[in-house]
Amino acid sequence: MYAIVEIAGQQFKVEENKYIYTHKLNSEEGAAVEFDKVLLVDNADNVSVGAPTVEGAKVTGKVLGHVKGEKVIVFKKKRRKGYRVKNGHRQHFTKVLIEGISN
Numbered sequence: 001m002y003a004i005v006e007i008a009g010q011q012f013k014v015e016e017n018k019y020i021y022t023h024k025l026n027s028e029e030g031a032a033v034e035f036d037k038v039l040l041v042d043n044a045d046n047v048s049v050g051a052p053t054v055e056g057a058k059v060t061g062k063v064l065g066h067v068k069g070e071k072v073i074v075f076k077k078k079r080r081k082g083y084r085v086k087n088g089h090r091q092h093f094t095k096v097l098i099e100g101i102s103n
């Protein structure tokens with residue numbers, strides 16, 4: 001059983017007892033979260049497609065922690081001008097364990 005869920009503007013394919021990394025959520029570690037923007041639910045042979053969302057479907061999860069992604073280097077240069085700028089960025093993510101999918 002899996003579902004397609006919209007979380008913080010992004011779509012994720014989620015399954016029970018698996019975890020995902022989403023953009024940072026305003027929830028504490030160990031807190032329960034509920035996502036109700038379910039776009040599709042596949043339960044064996046029964047597929048429910050929403051228009052735009054599936055009515056009454058919910059995905060519940062638990063926040064496992066807040067982590068940082070890998071560093072991305074941003075390097076800017078203009079040739080023959082002596083202009084060079086090097087910056088780094090690490091995106092904040094929230095690790096969420098998917099506990100249940102209900103129709």
